[in-house]
Amino acid sequence: MTPVLYSFRRCPYAMRARWALAVSGVQVELREVLLKDKPQEMLMASPKATVPVLVDTDGTVIDESLDIMLWALRQRDPAQWLEPESGSLGEMLDLIGKCDGEFKFNLDRYKYPERHSGANAIKHRDAAADFIGLLNVRLAIHTHLSGGTMGLADAAIAPFVRQFAQTDSTWFNRQAWPNLQQWLRSLTALTMFNDVMQRPNRWRPGDLPAYFPALANA
Numbered sequence: 001m002t003p004v005l006y007s008f009r010r011c012p013y014a015m016r017a018r019w020a021l022a023v024s025g026v027q028v029e030l031r032e033v034l035l036k037d038k039p040q041e042m043l044m045a046s047p048k049a050t051v052p053v054l055v056d057t058d059g060t061v062i063d064e065s066l067d068i069m070l071w072a073l074r075q076r077d078p079a080q081w082l083e084p085e086s087g088s089l090g091e092m093l094d095l096i097g098k099c100d101g102e103f104k105f106n107l108d109r110y111k112y113p114e115r116h117s118g119a120n121a122i123k124h125r126d127a128a129a130d131f132i133g134l135l136n137v138r139l140a141i142h143t144h145l146s147g148g149t150m151g152l153a154d155a156a157i158a159p160f161v162r163q164f165a166q167t168d169s170t171w172f173n174r175q176a177w178p179n180l181q182q183w184l185r186s187l188t189a190l191t192m193f194n195d196v197m198q199r200p201n202r203w204r205p206g207d208l209p210a211y212f213p214a215l216a217n218a
């Protein structure tokens with residue numbers, strides 16, 4: 001049996017879960033869903049009804065993206081994503097917590113002000129930019145967030161920074177964040193990122209399994 005991952009290609013939470021699976025080589029059955037038409041199998045596994053959701057072979061359900069990343073990397077971590085060159089795993093998790101907390105709060109209200117009553121997009125953009133500036137300073141020391149090579153924090157945070165950058169790319173590219181901008185360009189140019197972002201067919205009950213990473217354990 002193979003664990004099952006319910007995912008949605010463009011969701012940054014699902015994106016970072018797939019990235020960790022790709023680097024670990026831990027294979028799952030990938031089930032791409034439509035968020036406006038979520039399959040009953042996913043809802044039964046996790047009433048939370050958000051992606052990603054991983055159902056392990058023993059029936060254990062993991063429905064937090066960072067927990068899925070850690071689940072995969074604690075089984076197999078060939079690139080040593082859990083062993084940062086600079087700082088500790090705890091410090092990486094703290095940085096990810098800042099991304100998932102205040103930065104994500106402001107990002108949502110910048111990108112989708114119409115979904116949040118009274119949200120001022122520019123105000124939230126500028127508040128989110130404080131975190132971007134913090135990353136830019138950190139990346140002046142190393143090429144990645146925890147040293148000279150990619151690690152857990154890079155994969156966990158980059159999908160959200162990418163979303164921030166794409167909201168108004170002209171404005172983003174004019175900002176004085178050269179280290180951050182180069183970091184984002186380099187990560188999204190990786191072959192592995194392209195693999196993570198491949199467009200799968202929508203899953204329906206009865207479909208033959210589609211595995212991710214496709215070449216795991218080959």
